[in-house]
Amino acid sequence: MSAANVEFLTIEGEPCPPGQQPQRFTFRCVNGNRGLHPRLRDRTCGELLIANSGHGIKRDGQGLNGGRPQWDWDGNCEAPTFSPSINCEKHCGWHGYIRNGRCVSASGQDEPE
Ligand SMILES: [Zn+2]
16 A cells, blocks of 8 residues: 655644644655655655645746646645645656555556555
8 A cells, every 4th residue: 555644844844733724745655765764753855845735936847947846735634635746856767746645656546665
């Protein structure tokens, strides 16, 4: 299985307190955890911005014009879906989606553990 283990964060990157609007998220890095001892803490990918969450940062998927890439969240805390796809080329090379709380490859397949 490939649970994304999404964690919701404040804009400063701290754990988001219950009842507060999360403004960033992080998730269990798909490639970064392959081959690690299962009892080690998950390596996470990014602290990605959630769009329209009140931070006021301009959105630009290319990071141009003072904007920053951001992801739309469906509001589901338990099994979140984000769009568009996530490209972790700076970290582990993974490119895919988080859908229903799972990591899915760019071609739509559930990622193997
Ligand atoms: Zn990664």
